[in-house]
Amino acid sequence: MQAYGKSFAKVYNLMWTGFARQVAPFLLDFYAATQPGQENKPVLDLCCGTAHLAVCFLEKGYRVVGLDLSEHMLHHARENARQYIEAGKATFIQGDARNFKMDERFGLVVSMYDSLNHLEDEAALLNCFQCVYEVSEGYFIFDLNTRLGLRRWNNILVDDSDEEVLILNRGVFDEQSERAWLKISGFLRLPNGLYERFEETVFNTAFKMEKVKQALLEVGWKTVYFARLQDLKAPIEEPELEGRVFVVASKV
Numbered sequence: 001m002q003a004y005g006k007s008f009a010k011v012y013n014l015m016w017t018g019f020a021r022q023v024a025p026f027l028l029d030f031y032a033a034t035q036p037g038q039e040n041k042p043v044l045d046l047c048c049g050t051a052h053l054a055v056c057f058l059e060k061g062y063r064v065v066g067l068d069l070s071e072h073m074l075h076h077a078r079e080n081a082r083q084y085i086e087a088g089k090a091t092f093i094q095g096d097a098r099n100f101k102m103d104e105r106f107g108l109v110v111s112m113y114d115s116l117n118h119l120e121d122e123a124a125l126l127n128c129f130q131c132v133y134e135v136s137e138g139y140f141i142f143d144l145n146t147r148l149g150l151r152r153w154n155n156i157l158v159d160d161s162d163e164e165v166l167i168l169n170r171g172v173f174d175e176q177s178e179r180a181w182l183k184i185s186g187f188l189r190l191p192n193g194l195y196e197r198f199e200e201t202v203f204n205t206a207f208k209m210e211k212v213k214q215a216l217l218e219v220g221w222k223t224v225y226f227a228r229l230q231d232l233k234a235p236i237e238e239p240e241l242e243g244r245v246f247v248v249a250s251k252v
């Protein structure tokens with residue numbers, strides 16, 4: 001279980017919004033060119049975090065449901081998407097990506113920023129794929145850190161470039177358990193000038209890309225391929241040579 005805690009959720013909401021902004025234009029372009037996208041079918045943002053990506057889809061007029069394990073992340077998601085919730089265009093629910101059910105059906109399910117690397121093993125990933133399959137009427141796109149990418153976590157990084165926040169990242173990749181751990185800690189300046197300490201330890205599982213593909217096909221997804229963000233329509237042959245890959249699965 002990796003539901004992000006309260007103080008970390010606050011910092012995440014301020015500091016880790018860049019990835020959502022980076023991926024949004026590519027995901028929006030991809031979806032707009034598909035039939036479910038043209039039919040304006042709703043989008044499910046799995047492990048939605050603070051809803052920065054969800055808001056990009058909402059701004060384009062799609063209905064969005066966000067699901068996350070962390071009530072603290074959802075608190076910020078609901079604040080960030082408040083106007084859309086009030087307009088009935090967005091819903092944010094607490095749930096587990098490994099085991100959820102919904103009545104609503106979605107033209108696109110996305111899960112971004114290595115959220116699915118947070119799952120502990122292949123069985124958990126398979127359960128997640130099954131749950132997504134049940135609610136999907138189209139496409140499922142998620143990104144994964146590869147083994148190559150996770151090896152880069154073997155590092156210590158101090159970011160003091162911002163006066164408001166100091167971030168210390170300590171990462172390690174354990175080849176034996178095929179898991180990378182990252183301890184993120186630091187201080188955030190509060191409006192009263194005092195500093196609040198935050199700390200979160202997360203792990204990413206290094207899934208074998210061939211097994212990921214196999215699991216998706218086993219669940220029933222019709223086509224599955226790996227791609228780079230900049231061209232989500234172009235399959236790549238060697239996903240393990242990338243630091244991060246985007247997995248595109250389709251039911252149609």
Ligand SMILES: C[S@@+](CC[C@H](N)C(=O)[O-])C[C@H]1O[C@@H](n2cnc3c(N)ncnc32)[C@H](O)[C@@H]1O
Pocket residue numbers: 001002003004016019020046047048049050052053067068069070073095096097098111112113114115118119
């Ligand atoms: C790296 S953050 C990514 C958030 C968001 N997708 C983004 O792009 O900013 C990972 C998110 O996954 C959530 N999470 C971790 N395990 C989960 C699970 N089993 N089910 C649902 N959410 C989970 C965490 O609470 C956190 O919000």
